[in-house]
Amino acid sequence: MNFLVTGGAGYIGSVVATRLLEEGHGVTVLDDLSTGHFDAVPEGASFVESKVHDAGAALAGRHFDGVVHLAASSLVAESIADPEKYHANNVVGTRLLLDALRDIGVGRLVFSSTAAVYGEPETVPIDEDAPTRPVNPYGASKLAVDQMLAEEAQAGELGAVSLRYFNVAGAYAGRGERHSPESHLVPIALEAAIGLRQGLAIYGQDYPTPDGTCVRDYIHVADLADAHLVALDVIRPGHHRVYNLGNGAGFSVREVLAAVEEVTGVELEVDLAGRRPGDPAVLVASAERARRELGWEPTRPALEQMIGDAWQVLRERAGRS
Ligand code: UFG
Secondary structure, X not given: OEEEEEOOXXXXXXXXXXXXXXXXXXEEEEEOOOOOOHHHOOOOOEEEEOOHHHHHHHHOOOOOOEEEEOOOOOOHXXXXXXXXXXXXXXHHHHHHHHHHHHHXXXXXXXXXXXXXXXXXXXXXXXXXXXXXXXXXXXXXXXXXXXXXXXXXXXXXXXXXEEEEEOEEEOOEOOEOOOOOOOOOHHHHHHHHHHOOOOOEEEXXXXXXXXXXXXXXXXXXXXXXXXXXXXXXXXXXXOOEEEEEEOOOOOEEHHHHXXXXXXXXXXXXXXXXXXXXXXXXXXEOEOOHHHHHHHOOOOOOOOHHXXXXXXXXHHHXXXXXX
């Protein structure tokens, strides 16, 4: 089949595009390269440089069997400082993309949503029926799109799935995390280990968790990408379904850093800093619905494998191996 991947030059999107190609599908990547990298677009994919806002003109006359929509602004701190950007890029951009897709007759969409829609959870693990109370504009923008998709599906022919990612880590087929600036724990710790930055900070040691640092549910980017492939298969016209994607196991910041030291053999220089605004203490997924309904099963649940795969790609990029 023939699929469109918006944001396919980004970290997760490039792995989704790679996995689709490996399964024998045709892939077109649409990306404005504002944060993505052209060299991450896999060989064999067609590339269209465009904002999702301009997808109508960029995709006129093309045919796709489905779309994976990952193009978005995705920095929590930036969203607090510049909420308008998140509304414009994530909400308005998706609205315009949906219009363009309707015009070219595409009715099947997988959307990249986030655990940030749940805000500070009342109970963990978090299932899809948990209250959605985002605590930052990034989470609010993704929730607005989830709701938009549900309404569109109910009103017509669109079939959609929202995949709510927990903390994505690891690398696949030479594609690892490369944000600028980087804000995520695993790549920051690995950059410190390889000497690209001087140590790192632990944000907050007084959370109500066993060691006082935040607990997160880490999922390998290849397992995450595979969920998109199975989701494309189960979408039904007129229906919208939400799935949480995580491993169901929580690791504290200190545990992640210990695993990074173990994998890299480097002792990290750590600064104890205050809490980072907007960080919930514990985010752990219940991905039971995805297991039950999609038959999706993570095959790389070990933190060490995620860190090891990301470490290998970073070393290659830095010319160390
Ligand atoms: N952390 C540090 N030091 C750092 C970077 C991160 O201590 O240098 C801590 C954070 O405070 C947090 C944990 O490591 O407690 C994980 O932080 P990340 O930035 O790696 O990931 P987040 O949990 O903040 O972000 C993820 C997704 C977001 C999503 C968010 C929902 O990447 O897209 O979960 O809260 F919005």
